[in-house]
Amino acid sequence: MRGLAAMLGKEWLELARSWKWLWVPLVFILLGIMQPVSYYFLPQLLDAAGNLPEGAVISIPLPSGGEILAGTLEQYGIFGALIIALSFMGAVSQERNTGTGALILVKPVSPAAFVLSKWLAMAALVAASLAAGYAASWYYTVVLIGPVAVGNAMAGAALYALWLLVVGSSALMFSALWKSPAAAAFSALGTFAALALLTSLFPRQLAWSPGRLPAASRELLLEGAAGSLWPTVAVTALCVIGSVLIAVRAVRAHPAD
Amino acid sequence: MDFHWSDPKLWQIIGPVVVVQLILMVAALTALIKAEHTRGPKWVWAIVIVVVNIIGPVAFFLFGRRMDG
Known part of the structure; x- marks a missing residue:
């Protein structure tokens, strides 16, 4: 695994230069806060939307804290996965296109270090964004909605971290296999959307599936x-x-275009 | 739970949301100004970033810049 430390430094710089370290966590935080806040204001929002006869009483059962956090995670499972797949869809193919991949791989850097450094950068970004967004959502949920069972909330988030990781890893893999970044993102998202759908259709047979x-x-x-x-x-x-x-x-088989 | 737009409690709750959105917008605009090449004209991106909430800045960060430039 020659050159891993140097490559990690490069990937870190890449995340900073592309502003990913800033905007991905911020978007996760916004998604996280909006869930509890919009539930909290739901009666006012319905009221403001009008259309209800005078004196109509809407009673919406306030959801539990756990329900709000589950909703937040669902947002991350869809929009978070979309963002991760789209941000890393060109991770390898772009370096081939621009020729930096070939430049790097003639240096004493093994293909394993090349890919692993990208994977570690992706995993760090996923973990940091999920943690920041979930913490914000959790805080708002406790303040506005109600208490949350700590152990279950942590475990629930860990499962989604794994989900985002597997989507990001497959985006990375497809970006190494295919030239077009769009095709890589589409394959990664399509694979896991299909997997989630199949698993919900056959929950018993596919109980082991990442879906x-x-x-x-x-x-x-x-x-x-x-x-x-x-x-x-x-x-x-x-x-x-x-x-x-x-x-x-x-x-290794195809270091440059 | 009855709020008016001048209610300080309302702003205590949604204040952070507004602040984070502003940071996102300013970051995207800064990246736009610094970028040497963008896909499409810069002024269009500037409008998209300012007008389209959240999705505008995200779209610019994802698709707006050319990595080779």
Whole structure:
């Protein structure tokens, strides 16, 4: 794994130069805050929208803290995954296009270090953004809505962290396999959207699938239990490792255009 | 829970949301000014960033800059 430290420094700089260190966490924070705030103001919003006869009484059961956090995570599962996949769709292919990939790989840097540094940068960004956004959402939920079961809330977020990681890893893999960044983002998002859909259709047969992560997180936050999750977690971890290995092979076989 | 636009409690709640949105907008505008090449004219991006809430800055960060420039 020659050159990993130097490559990590490069990827860090890349994240800073592309402003990702700023805007991705900020968007996660906004998504996180909006969930509890919009629920809190729901009666006023409905009132302001008008159309209700005079004297109509709307009583909306205020959701529990866990429900709000589950909603926040759902937003991250959709919009967060979209942002992560779109930000890393060109991670490898762009370096091939511009020729920097070839320049780097003639230096004593192994393809494994090249891919792993990108993966670590992506994982750090995912973890930091999710943590910042979720903390903001949690704070607002406790202040405006109500208490939250700490253990379940943490576990629910950990499952989504894994979900975002597997989506990001596959975006990285497709960016090493295919020339077009758009095709890479589309493949990564399509794969996992299809997986989530299939898993919701066949929950028993596909209980081990990474597509179960979002639903399991929701169950954990709403009902406090989600059954055995180790097969899902193990298969997801294998998918992440597999994506990285395939990306390394693709870079080794095809370092430049 | 009855709010008016001058209610300080309302601003205590949504103040941080407004501040984060402003930071995002200013960051995107700064990146736009600094960028040497953008996809499409800069003034269009400036309008998009200022007018379209959240999605405008995000769209610029994702698609607006050319990495090779």
